[in-house]
Amino acid sequence: MKNFLETDIEYFENHTFIIDVDGTLTLDKNKDISSSVFNKLIKLKERNNLYLCSNGSWENAKKFAEMSGCSYLVCKKPFTGVFNKILKNIDKERVVVVGDKYLTDGLLAKFLGVKFIKVDHLSCRDDSLVAKLSYILDDIVWAVLPYIRLVRPWQWIKNLLVFAPVFFAVGVLNSSLFSRTLLVFITFCLASSLVYTFNDILDYKQDSLHPKKKNRPIASAEISKKNAILLIFFLAIGIFYLVMLVPSIILPILLYVVINIFYSFKLKHIAVLDIILISLFYILRIIAGGLATEIYVSPWIVVCVFFGSLFVILGKRRAEHTKENRRLVLNDYSSEALNFMLGISASLAIIAYGIWSVTEHNSPYLVYSTIFVVFAIFRILNHIYTNPHEAESPEILVFKDRLILGSFLSWGVYIFWLFYLV
Numbered sequence: 001m002k003n004f005l006e007t008d009i010e011y012f013e014n015h016t017f018i019i020d021v022d023g024t025l026t027l028d029k030n031k032d033i034s035s036s037v038f039n040k041l042i043k044l045k046e047r048n049n050l051y052l053c054s055n056g057s058w059e060n061a062k063k064f065a066e067m068s069g070c071s072y073l074v075c076k077k078p079f080t081g082v083f084n085k086i087l088k089n090i091d092k093e094r095v096v097v098v099g100d101k102y103l104t105d106g107l108l109a110k111f112l113g114v115k116f117i118k119v120d121h122l123s124c125r126d127d128s129l130v131a132k133l134s135y136i137l138d139d140i141v142w143a144v145l146p147y148i149r150l151v152r153p154w155q156w157i158k159n160l161l162v163f164a165p166v167f168f169a170v171g172v173l174n175s176s177l178f179s180r181t182l183l184v185f186i187t188f189c190l191a192s193s194l195v196y197t198f199n200d201i202l203d204y205k206q207d208s209l210h211p212k213k214k215n216r217p218i219a220s221a222e223i224s225k226k227n228a229i230l231l232i233f234f235l236a237i238g239i240f241y242l243v244m245l246v247p248s249i250i251l252p253i254l255l256y257v258v259i260n261i262f263y264s265f266k267l268k269h270i271a272v273l274d275i276i277l278i279s280l281f282y283i284l285r286i287i288a289g290g291l292a293t294e295i296y297v298s299p300w301i302v303v304c305v306f307f308g309s310l311f312v313i314l315g316k317r318r319a320e321h322t323k324e325n326r327r328l329v330l331n332d333y334s335s336e337a338l339n340f341m342l343g344i345s346a347s348l349a350i351i352a353y354g355i356w357s358v359t360e361h362n363s364p365y366l367v368y369s370t371i372f373v374v375f376a377i378f379r380i381l382n383h384i385y386t387n388p389h390e391a392e393s394p395e396i397l398v399f400k401d402r403l404i405l406g407s408f409l410s411w412g413v414y415i416f417w418l419f420y421l422v
Helices: 035-045 058-069 079-085 102-112 129-149 154-167 175-202 225-245 248-264 273-293 298-320 328-332 335-359 366-386 395-401 404-420
Strands: 016-020 049-053 071-073 095-099 114-116
Touching: 016 102, 035 049, 035 058, 035 175, 035 395, 049 095, 058 071, 071 079, 071 114, 079 102, 095 102, 102 114, 102 395, 129 175, 129 225, 154 273, 154 298, 154 395, 175 225, 175 248, 175 298, 225 248, 248 273, 298 328, 298 335, 298 366, 298 395, 335 366, 366 395, 395 404
Parallel strands: 016 049, 016 095, 049 071, 095 114
Antiparallel strands: none
């Protein structure tokens, strides 16, 4: 890794730079800046817009900004408040954060959705023990982060479906059933991460040409293919060990991994089959949860999950279809076909849930939970047509839209009340 002086950032043009001061341009809390760093700053400013900031001493940021003719910001990274204001009318593709710490500067760039250039920390013997430990922690996070991004833990939320059988069978409070289901959940987390890693190895050349996917760890060469293959090996060992603890899930796990491999090679390029298979992967999670606990899985639950997942997938496809850089299979879809299939899947998901709420439980109040489901689906539909870029990541949209999140939480509380407390 290079320090600020050794970077090539002076060759950028018409960009907005947010540059950390302490540890990046100077030693921590140092009131002096070297002439070489100052000259590089002046050269960079000739072609770009610069903002200096610091979590340590904003007075230093102000002083150096006035010396160099730059702007300075009083802020507390990684909080984005003041930065959102200055970047409101600026193309974020042309914004760069430069700093020596991932946990402050890097996270700020992540939250803002802009590029981050990490530079070596300027250290000295007088650094406090706390400062030295904080940089050691930061270096560890920086080294591990690409692997975390590669296995995509934020996608593990999908694997919570394995708890559906035990939840609806009023068995969540049974420690034996819960522990077995938890093992299934962990197994699917490892299996899904294995699949994501395998797919990224396979697609790294295409991903390197994509405006967003080029930042994936393998496509950007943060992780070598050799290390990624080694990661797959360790994930496979973990999956094998867990499956031996719950042997009843061997078939769904095997199907999940094998079909995903074929999906990555060829099947994801076949229109309609691609979305059907992804829905099948959701169903396999439900089935595995039922097999692990020997709980009967209602056909109507399977139907609900199938159409519900199909709705989410089609929403993502519909959002991606409007972009120039899109997956190849979308060239075989028309916007009219996607709209039609999206409407059908939403309708069938609501109908299937409504039938389940009437037929699968003896409480006359379960049918009212349909209101939460309809609201969430309609709200997501509205996002798909009014803010398609948000629908590309439904797992993020759920948490970003408080009304959708509130609908899901209300549904969960209501169902728990009916099944466990009434």
